[in-house]
Amino acid sequence: MKKYTRFINSLLAAIVLSMVTGLSAVAQAAEAKAKAKAKPTELPIKVSPYKKRPAESAQSIAEGRVIYENACIYCHGVEAKGEGPVAFYLSRDTAPRPRDLTSGIYKFRSTASGELPMDEDIFRTITRGVTGYMPGFEGMAPADRWKLVYYVKSLVPDFKEVTDPEVIKMVGSAIPSSAVSIRRGYDVYQQFKCWECHGGGGRGDGKKAPALKDDWDFPLPPRDLTRLSSFKNGSEPADLYRTVMAGFDGGAMPSYADFFEGSEKDAWHLVNYIRSLSE
Amino acid sequence: MSNKKLMTCIGVVASLMMASNANAYKAVTVTNGGSISGKISFSGAAPSNPKLDITKDKETCGTSIPADYYIVGAGGGLKNAVVVIENIEQGKAYDKKGKVPVDNKKCMFTPHVTTAVKGQKLAINNSDPVLHNTHLYHGEKLKTMYNIALPLQNRVIKKPLRKDGVITVKCDAHEWMLSYVYVAKHPYSVVTAADGSFTLSDVPAGSYKVKIWHEKLGESIQDVTVAAGGTATLNHSFGK
Numbered sequence: 481m482k483k484y485t486r487f488i489n490s491l492l493a494a495i496v497l498s499m500v501t502g503l504s505a506v507a508q509a510a511e512a513k514a515k516a517k518a519k520p521t522e523l524p525i526k527v528s529p530y531k532k533r534p535a536e537s538a539q540s541i542a543e544g545r546v547i548y549e550n551a552c553i554y555c556h557g558v559e560a561k562g563e564g565p566v567a568f569y570l571s572r573d574t575a576p577r578p579r580d581l582t583s584g585i586y587k588f589r590s591t592a593s594g595e596l597p598m599d600e601d602i603f604r605t606i607t608r609g610v611t612g613y614m615p616g617f618e619g620m621a622p623a624d625r626w627k628l629v630y631y632v633k634s635l636v637p638d639f640k641e642v643t644d645p646e647v648i649k650m651v652g653s654a655i656p657s658s659a660v661s662i663r664r665g666y667d668v669y670q671q672f673k674c675w676e677c678h679g680g681g682g683r684g685d686g687k688k689a690p691a692l693k694d695d696w697d698f699p700l701p702p703r704d705l706t707r708l709s710s711f712k713n714g715s716e717p718a719d720l721y722r723t724v725m726a727g728f729d730g731g732a733m734p735s736y737a738d739f740f741e742g743s744e745k746d747a748w749h750l751v752n753y754i755r756s757l758s759e
Numbered sequence: 760m761s762n763k764k765l766m767t768c769i770g771v772v773a774s775l776m777m778a779s780n781a782n783a784y785k786a787v788t789v790t791n792g793g794s795i796s797g798k799i800s801f802s803g804a805a806p807s808n809p810k811l812d813i814t815k816d817k818e819t820c821g822t823s824i825p826a827d828y829y830i831v832g833a834g835g836g837l838k839n840a841v842v843v844i845e846n847i848e849q850g851k852a853y854d855k856k857g858k859v860p861v862d863n864k865k866c867m868f869t870p871h872v873t874t875a876v877k878g879q880k881l882a883i884n885n886s887d888p889v890l891h892n893t894h895l896y897h898g899e900k901l902k903t904m905y906n907i908a909l910p911l912q913n914r915v916i917k918k919p920l921r922k923d924g925v926i927t928v929k930c931d932a933h934e935w936m937l938s939y940v941y942v943a944k945h946p947y948s949v950v951t952a953a954d955g956s957f958t959l960s961d962v963p964a965g966s967y968k969v970k971i972w973h974e975k976l977g978e979s980i981q982d983v984t985v986a987a988g989g990t991a992t993l994n995h996s997f998g999k
Binding site (some may be wrong): 513583584585592593594671672673676677687688691693694695727729730732733734736738739 | 798814815816889890892893894895898901902903904906907908910911914916931932934
């Protein structure tokens with residue numbers, strides 16, 4: 481409610497400002513420009529900037545395994561089932577635990593719910609880590625990170641069978657944030673009932689929050705959306721778009737892709753609203 | 760560890776071989792087919808269903824719902840058991856574009872148990888004014904298949920059923936909600952009626968292994984021989 485009041489205040493302020501300076505017109509022009517640029521793309525969101533990557537071969541997988549046994553084994557374990565010795569101290573009885581890399585269930589994807597991730601998704605997670613849980617490995621040579629991707633994939637036979645997962649279409653691009661966009665995003669947040677889990681003020685305290693669990697039956701509360709820097713799947717607009725569309729497999733966050741189909745712009749407005757909660 | 764890895768390898772190779780051996784179902788014209796019918800029952804006193812505690816959305820869901828795990832009617836007839844032919848590679852045609860409805864209504868799934876053919880689609884609806892999500896899990900390991908948000912009332916979302924086997928359907932938003940979709944590779948599967956009766960029709964003459972599955976009572980496989988134009992009887996009783 482406090483957030484909402486603040487939002488109303490900022491809206492009023494924006495209206496007053498716009499009367500004086502014509503800011504609204506500027507914002508609309510920016511939106512129109514974003515619209516003109518918007519076109520559907522089949523590309524996975526945030527493709528790695530590293531175009532040169534080693535070939536996926538028995539050798540690179542074996543090399544990836546050596547890297548895994550040096551860097552990842554402490555948390556993800558010898559069997560790669562998330563049973564490393566450090567895992568115990570990370571989260572004994574709450575979620576998330578280090579991922580069971582043999583399960584074939586991936587939270588951070590730019591593919592439809594239930595699909596395997598793109599190689600780039602795994603690469604991104606290794607590079608960035610998972611805020612609050614897994615360290616990022618940006619300091620590792622990109623070629624080594626790719627070899628890790630190949631090793632991790634080799635643990636799940638489905639990767640050999642499904643080479644063409646359904647990719648979330650990134651329609652349009654981030655809309656510059658404005659009072660109008662945030663207002664629309666607020667409406668979407670209400671209409672799509674995000675508040676039932678994430679709470680009216682976005683603090684992760686919705687009526688459905690207490691019972692939520694992950695696939696391994698560990699309690700997994702919804703994210704406090706007022707703490708942008710804690711978002712596990714990244715906090716850039718494209719990251720949030722991807723999260724809303726793809727959902728988090730293995731957790732309770734469902735995919736909203738079907739409901740944003742044809743009105744993807746609303747997803748970008750929602751992204752602006754969510755980001756505004758941390759301002 | 761190496762032993763375990765080896766076993767895993769053998770398992771993977773074996774399952775790949777099985778996958779390549781399994782023929783896809785072929786639809787043909789069934790002339791003078793027979794049928795399998797009978798009654799699935801539960802002997803003895805029917806187990807009682809637990810009461811599900813409703814902790815939220817009471818204005819929509821009510822305050823208490825009896826679970827629908829065991830529905831035993833007159834004469835012990837068991838509702839919501841699945842009868843499915845295990846080994847049939849060709850037979851009657853079916854609607855490949857058929858939609859199998861699953862409704863979220865008053866914080867329960869309707870129907871509680873349904874059957875489908877691999878490749879058909881689920882038509883998922885939310886009849887309630889509250890947020891539901893439909894979270895599908897595949898097989899005994901309950902591996903997530905997909906998890907779809909249903910924020911808007913009465914908007915049907917169609918999603919493909921790409922794998923066969925028992926699919927458990929849950930809703931993270933209402934942890935008591937539970938249903939099953941039994942996906943077969945062919946159209947010879949049926950859910951028993953309230954009196955436990957069922958019929959599988961247009962079955963080509965032959966000998967079959969028929970599975971009877973129930974969500975709580977487990978499964979049983981029986982040999983059934985269908986004569987051309989005849990009716991084979993299959994009765995099975997769970998419990999003592």
